[in-house]
Amino acid sequence: MPKIxxxxxxxLTQHQSRIEEELFDFLRIPSVSAQPAHNADTRAAAEWVKxxxxxxxxxxxxxxxxxxxxxxxxWRGAGSRAPTxxxxxxxxxQPAEPLDLWTSPPFEPxxxxxxxxxxxxxxxxxxxxxxxxxxxxxxxTRSILPCNVVVIAEGEEExxxxxxxxxxxxxxxxxxxxAVVISDSSMFAEGMPSIxxxxxxxxxxxxxxxxxxxxxxxxMYGGAVVNPxxxxxxxxxSMHDENGHVAIEGFYDDVSPFPDKVIAGMRELPHTDAQxxxxxxxxxxxxxxxxxxxxxxWTRPTCEVNGMLSGYxxxxxxxxxxxxxxxxxxxxxxxxxxxxxxxxxxxxHVKKFTPDGVTVKVSYVHGGRPWRADLSGPIFDAARRALxxxxxxxxxxxxxxxxxxxxxxxxxxxxxxxxxVGFGLPGENxxxxxxxxSVENFRxxxxxxxxxxxxxxxxxxx
Amino acid sequence: MPKIxxxxxxxLTQHQSRIEEELFDFLRIPSVSAQPAHNADTRAAAEWVKxxxxxxxxxxxxxxxxxxxxxxxxWRGAGSRAPTxxxxxxxxxQPAEPLDLWTSPPFEPxxxxxxxxxxxxxxxxxxxxxxxxxxxxxxxTRSILPCNVVVIAEGEEExxxxxxxxxxxxxxxxxxxxAVVISDSSMFAEGMPSIxxxxxxxxxxxxxxxxxxxxxxxxMYGGAVVNPxxxxxxxxxSMHDENGHVAIEGFYDDVSPFPDKVIAGMRELPHTDAQxxxxxxxxxxxxxxxxxxxxxxWTRPTCEVNGMLSGYxxxxxxxxxxxxxxxxxxxxxxxxxxxxxxxxxxxxHVKKFTPDGVTVKVSYVHGGRPWRADLSGPIFDAARRALxxxxxxxxxxxxxxxxxxxxxxxxxxxxxxxxxVGFGLPGENxxxxxxxxSVENFRxxxxxxxxxxxxxxxxxxx
Numbered sequence: 032m033p034k035i036x037x038x039x040x041x042x043l044t045q046h047q048s049r050i051e052e053e054l055f056d057f058l059r060i061p062s063v064s065a066q067p068a069h070n071a072d073t074r075a076a077a078e079w080v081k082x083x084x085x086x087x088x089x090x091x092x093x094x095x096x097x098x099x100x101x102x103x104x105x106w107r108g109a110g111s112r113a114p115t116x117x118x119x120x121x122x123x124x125q126p127a128e129p130l131d132l133w134t135s136p137p138f139e140p141x142x143x144x145x146x147x148x149x150x151x152x153x154x155x156x157x158x159x160x161x162x163x164x165x166x167x168x169x170x171x172t173r174s175i176l177p178c179n180v181v182v183i184a185e186g187e188e189e190x191x192x193x194x195x196x197x198x199x200x201x202x203x204x205x206x207x208x209x210a211v212v213i214s215d216s217s218m219f220a221e222g223m224p225s226i227x228x229x230x231x232x233x234x235x236x237x238x239x240x241x242x243x244x245x246x247x248x249x250x251m252y253g254g255a256v257v258n259p260x261x262x263x264x265x266x267x268x269s270m271h272d273e274n275g276h277v278a279i280e281g282f283y284d285d286v287s288p289f290p291d292k293v294i295a296g297m298r299e300l301p302h303t304d305a306q307x308x309x310x311x312x313x314x315x316x317x318x319x320x321x322x323x324x325x326x327x328x329w330t331r332p333t334c335e336v337n338g339m340l341s342g343y344x345x346x347x348x349x350x351x352x353x354x355x356x357x358x359x360x361x362x363x364x365x366x367x368x369x370x371x372x373x374x375x376x377x378x379x380h381v382k383k384f385t386p387d388g389v390t391v392k393v394s395y396v397h398g399g400r401p402w403r404a405d406l407s408g409p410i411f412d413a414a415r416r417a418l419x420x421x422x423x424x425x426x427x428x429x430x431x432x433x434x435x436x437x438x439x440x441x442x443x444x445x446x447x448x449x450x451x452v453g454f455g456l457p458g459e460n461x462x463x464x465x466x467x468x469s470v471e472n473f474r475x476x477x478x479x480x481x482x483x484x485x486x487x488x489x490x491x492x493x
Numbered sequence: 494m495p496k497i498x499x500x501x502x503x504x505l506t507q508h509q510s511r512i513e514e515e516l517f518d519f520l521r522i523p524s525v526s527a528q529p530a531h532n533a534d535t536r537a538a539a540e541w542v543k544x545x546x547x548x549x550x551x552x553x554x555x556x557x558x559x560x561x562x563x564x565x566x567x568w569r570g571a572g573s574r575a576p577t578x579x580x581x582x583x584x585x586x587q588p589a590e591p592l593d594l595w596t597s598p599p600f601e602p603x604x605x606x607x608x609x610x611x612x613x614x615x616x617x618x619x620x621x622x623x624x625x626x627x628x629x630x631x632x633x634t635r636s637i638l639p640c641n642v643v644v645i646a647e648g649e650e651e652x653x654x655x656x657x658x659x660x661x662x663x664x665x666x667x668x669x670x671x672a673v674v675i676s677d678s679s680m681f682a683e684g685m686p687s688i689x690x691x692x693x694x695x696x697x698x699x700x701x702x703x704x705x706x707x708x709x710x711x712x713m714y715g716g717a718v719v720n721p722x723x724x725x726x727x728x729x730x731s732m733h734d735e736n737g738h739v740a741i742e743g744f745y746d747d748v749s750p751f752p753d754k755v756i757a758g759m760r761e762l763p764h765t766d767a768q769x770x771x772x773x774x775x776x777x778x779x780x781x782x783x784x785x786x787x788x789x790x791w792t793r794p795t796c797e798v799n800g801m802l803s804g805y806x807x808x809x810x811x812x813x814x815x816x817x818x819x820x821x822x823x824x825x826x827x828x829x830x831x832x833x834x835x836x837x838x839x840x841x842h843v844k845k846f847t848p849d850g851v852t853v854k855v856s857y858v859h860g861g862r863p864w865r866a867d868l869s870g871p872i873f874d875a876a877r878r879a880l881x882x883x884x885x886x887x888x889x890x891x892x893x894x895x896x897x898x899x900x901x902x903x904x905x906x907x908x909x910x911x912x913x914v915g916f917g918l919p920g921e922n923x924x925x926x927x928x929x930x931s932v933e934n935f936r937x938x939x940x941x942x943x944x945x946x947x948x949x950x951x952x953x954x955x
């Protein structure tokens with residue numbers, strides 16, 4: 032039975048309060064990368080990460096990009112013949128709006144019922160930070176790590192990692208690694224450590240429909256003018272058929288089915304639709320007919336409205352025929368769909384369904400490729416053992432419906448396998464009000480990631 | 494040839510600057526009845542109207558209602574055997590949002606190119622005020638009017654005149670009249686005085702679609718949950734067929750066709766679709782196939798989206814699956830559609846097209862009956878002569894696509910014909926940014942309405 036080395040376990044237990052206070056400091060920085068008003072905060076978070084890496088015992092540098100900076104920490108004391116592992120995380124967070132739906136303010140972390148509530152607690156500050164603390168445990172107790180480690184923390188994950196691919200390309204020597212480790216995902220259930228075998232990709236769009244040059248009186252003009260809100264609604268309605276399949280021509284052409292074995296594994300996971308529906312507060316589920324819920328979430332592409340705005344939305348009634356209507360729509364993609372190709376199909380579909388009398392603009396906001404792991408090799412073996420050591424059981428292999436656009440980039444540019452091991456939990460509200468991370472998962476996750484380095488070097492305790 | 498009496502003409506010309514300064518004072522009061530934050534302003538506008546009526550020589554009173562107050566002015570010096578005419582207008586205005594689309598601030602009136610730009614300039618403060626000044630011209634020059642006059646000004650027209658019907662019912666003795674005159678509409682074109690023969694009615698709704706209990710991450714949940722924004726878009730899309738007809742079952746059942754003569758008159762009016770489209774800034778028009786544009790606007794019912802909101806609508810991208818989606822939708826109605834029956838049909842339609850997995854609430858915000866005039870009798874004859882006197886030509890008979898919910902109420906409760914004679918112009922942005930009223934129409938309209946009283950008493954000059 033693998034177990035965590037005593038010195039690491041002791042260090043992390045003894046320093047628990049300090050570590051959690053530091054995490055709270057990190058969570059207090061409103062590093063919302065999507066909102067220019069928070070640019071200074073986003074930079075402050077980068078600087079905070081740099082100091083935290085240095086405190087752990089790594090050499091750290093802030094690298095400028097055309098957007099938010101990238102922070103890189105290095106410890107290369109294991110020598111050039113030892114393997115190197117790259118740890119990736121992100122210090123930026125989703126917008127916190129709507130603010131009035133938070134129980135406690137998003138940037139004033141609060142522990143309630145064993146959960147740390149704050150924007151970024153689980154996505155991804157908490158999970159980035161636990162890696163830094165796992166490294167600190169090694170370097171503070173032993174002054175050494177069993178392999179070379181490079182940590183890269185970006186500030187644009189929530190806005191599509193626009194500058195990261197170019198950065199990784201340019202700095203491929205600095206970032207060269209035998210394996211990549213990322214914690215930005217969730218466990219399948221409490222107490223059930225999980226390794227991710229796939230991620231969905233993304234193509235995110237904004238549709239702007241323009242009708243008359245100004246808002247019109249809906250009485251004086253209604254009935255003779257194409258209403259941009261109605262036109263947009265009809266465009267959106269055209270995107271799915273009656274069975275929930277995406278109706279964009281060619282959308283499924285490049286979808287490569289998941290291996291039967293992976294699908295079979297999904298069916299063994301403890302999941303019931305009734306429980307899932309209860310957790311999110313709906314009476315029944317939706318989506319494509321002919322697939323189980325986990326298949327829909329992990330193996331099937333989607334087309335979802337993320338936002339919609341037109342006309343008067345305030346108190347009371349305003350009889351206006353709006354001049355324009357806007358929607359944000361994104362497609363989740365699965366192997367081997369290509370975000371750029373999906374963008375072309377999406378735009379063609381929108382134009383095809385746009386009536387005369389309005390004009391439409393489709394903006395491609397950002398995208399990322401889908402990804403599938405092959406789950407073999409030293410880093411996966413080490414992860415299985417380290418998770419067992421910390422959680423007392425073997426990890427399950429799961430899919431993930433979300434996107435981490437850089438995973439495919441790392442694999443391709445660095446030619447290294449990527450291990451995705453996350454410590455979130457279902458219902459954590461990652462992109463919604465009242466985001467939380469389990470205190471227990473933060474603590475046990477830190478220990479597991481400390482154990483990972485010993486296991487990777489073949490030096491795990493047992 | 495009818496003409497305006499010299500004393501009235503002279504008075505209005507000499508007092509022109511003062512009158513326009515007073516109008517600007519009125520326009521500076523942001524009496525937005527829909528917005529509770531403006532409740533004090535709305536009351537201030539009522540008090541302003543009371544003082545203005547008193548200054549003109551009428552006795553005026555503010556009457557409380559459960560909502561915004563009603564102002565009544567009376568001059569009964571013509572004696573109980575003389576006829577009485579009721580003049581109606583409203584002192585409340587539409588919300589001014591979006592503020593950034595105004596060239597000059599909505600509540601700081603400014604004259605540019607012969608137009609008074611301000612929220613409420615034409616709808617309806619300018620048109621209510623010109624009646625008060627026409628009465629002042631009589632009472633200041635002659636100390637007498639040729640008939641009894643009651644002026645009623647309400648503060649809830651833009652929110653559906655919720656309390657007016659009950660007020661008119663209760664105060665039917667105070668308001669008893671042989672005819673009702675309302676100026677809250679537009680002329681068909683510049684220099685072309687117009688009498689309205691019909692108004693559309695209204696049923697205004699808010700649709701709230703509720704999906705999951707909170708916003709969800711569109712990656713982690715997308716594809717397995719019914720998206721409330723998509724559900725709402727499909728509901729809205731279901732409201733029209735491919736030919737622009739409203740697809741709500743039973744919607745057209747009670748529509749009574751307009752007389753052939755009225756339709757024929759419409760076809761003689763100077764209208765081209767190309768010009769109309771150019772004015773509102775679209776390349777082509779829309780609406781129901783098989784009808785001319787003026788028929789669509791004046792004789793056909795509609796179903797138009799007035800506003801739509803869901804999910805994230807700020808800067809950048811947020812990958813959220815929204816918990817809810819909202820739309821404001823209103824139907825314009827024609828004789829003999831009944832707003833309450835349309836509300837039942839509308840709600841049934843929305844429920845029929847709401848998928849499992851979301852819940853829907855349809856709120857009936859307000860409504861009003863459609864109306865058609867028979868255009869005969871002394872008040873109509875007087876109006877034709879007065880308009881000729883002021884504008885130098887006979888009025889045209891036109892329809893109006895907008896709604897003035899109280900017109901039908903006045904006709905029914907007071908058993909009096911209603912004359913609708915308005916001085917707005919096409920493109921006046923009544924419910925949009927940069928609302929304006931023509932300075933010329935304000936001046937000539939005041940003179941026409943001063944002449945109306947002489948003509949109604951058979952004392953017009955010629």
